[in-house]
Amino acid sequence: MAEGFxxxxxxxxxxxNVGKSTLMNKFLGQKLAIMSEKPQTxxxxxxxVLTGENYQVIFLDTPGIHKPKHKLGEYMVQVAYNALKEVxxxxxxxxATEQEVGTGDRYILEQLQEIKTPVILVIxxxxxxxxxxxxxxxxxxxxxxxxxxxxxxxxxxxxxLQALLDxxxxxxxxxxxxxxxxxxxxxxxxxVMAELIREKVxxxxxxxxxxxxxxxxxxxxxxxxxxxxxxAVVYVERESQKGIxxxxxxxxxxxxxxxxxxxxxxxxxxKVYLDLWVKVKKDWRNRANILQGFGxxxxx
Numbered sequence: 001m002a003e004g005f006x007x008x009x010x011x012x013x014x015x016x017n018v019g020k021s022t023l024m025n026k027f028l029g030q031k032l033a034i035m036s037e038k039p040q041t042x043x044x045x046x047x048x049v050l051t052g053e054n055y056q057v058i059f060l061d062t063p064g065i066h067k068p069k070h071k072l073g074e075y076m077v078q079v080a081y082n083a084l085k086e087v088x089x090x091x092x093x094x095x096a097t098e099q100e101v102g103t104g105d106r107y108i109l110e111q112l113q114e115i116k117t118p119v120i121l122v123i124x125x126x127x128x129x130x131x132x133x134x135x136x137x138x139x140x141x142x143x144x145x146x147x148x149x150x151x152x153x154x155x156x157x158x159x160x161l162q163a164l165l166d167x168x169x170x171x172x173x174x175x176x177x178x179x180x181x182x183x184x185x186x187x188x189x190x191x192v193m194a195e196l197i198r199e200k201v202x203x204x205x206x207x208x209x210x211x212x213x214x215x216x217x218x219x220x221x222x223x224x225x226x227x228x229x230x231x232a233v234v235y236v237e238r239e240s241q242k243g244i245x246x247x248x249x250x251x252x253x254x255x256x257x258x259x260x261x262x263x264x265x266x267x268x269x270x271k272v273y274l275d276l277w278v279k280v281k282k283d284w285r286n287r288a289n290i291l292q293g294f295g296x297x298x299x300x
Contacts, residue, residue, distance in 0.1 A: 007056040008172035014093035015104040019124040023155035024048045024061045049179045089171045090119045096126045099136045118148035127154040190217040196263040200256045231275040
């Protein structure tokens with residue numbers, strides 16, 4: 001390992017849907033965190049690993065900080081706050097399209113006042129505004145808190161991401177290489193597969209199905225013809241939601257399966273047979289035992 005090798009942990013925080021998952025995926029060059037136009041898409045803290053010649057950055061893509069309405073929401077906010085205690089640097093993402101500091105961002109700023117970790121203000125979605133619209137956003141936020149750096153970017157186009165990476169490395173300590181070069185996440189493949197399927201459900205059903213969707217990978221088996229068999233169950237809270245996901249004549253479920261299979265094949269590097277089912281677990285987001293079964297480890 002080269003002398004002066006830098007490594008560290010970087011948390012991405014912000015309101016739901018400000019582009020945290022998009023930013024991490026763009027850095028990694030591969031889809032790891034799921035993306036959706038719906039808020040509160042990320043439920044677990046997802047570690048993405050970016051390794052360069054003289055650095056290794058471990059990103060923690062946290063759930064969006066919001067006012068929780070059920071036990072799952074409480075878990076998501078708890079995960080986001082816990083991440084702030086574990087890292088060397090925080091990236092606080094806000095939107096270039098909003099010149100006023102909204103209620104959600106004010107709430108996060110209040111939490112950050114108590115944090116001693118350096119915070120970089122990342123103004124995302126600059127591709128959606130004129131350049132002269134960015135300065136008022138910078139002024140609005142820097143009037144409320146002193147940031148280590150302010151970096152405008154577009155996570156979706158990649159604009160200014162190199163400048164953001166350069167600034168991240170300024171605040172990381174010299175340290176070891178925590179993961180091998182070819183690792184981009186410490187999440188098990190089953191977790192990523194479940195997230196990819198959930199993403200397709202959210203994308204294709206749009207506003208018809210709220211965030212009462214969970215995915216459980218029940219079986220992953222390698223078959224003789226070099227195909228990987230994956231059996232997954234999509235859980236919803238009501239029969240009406242099941243009907244929407246299955247669709248007329250099963251067409252919606254077929255579409256979800258076809259798109260998800262492509263992403264899973266890219267993840268595994270092999271052909272995949274995806275066996276997809278839909279089941280109902282009533283009010284699962286408020287039932288701690290079911291949440292833990294789906295991998296949401298709630299603190300007691």
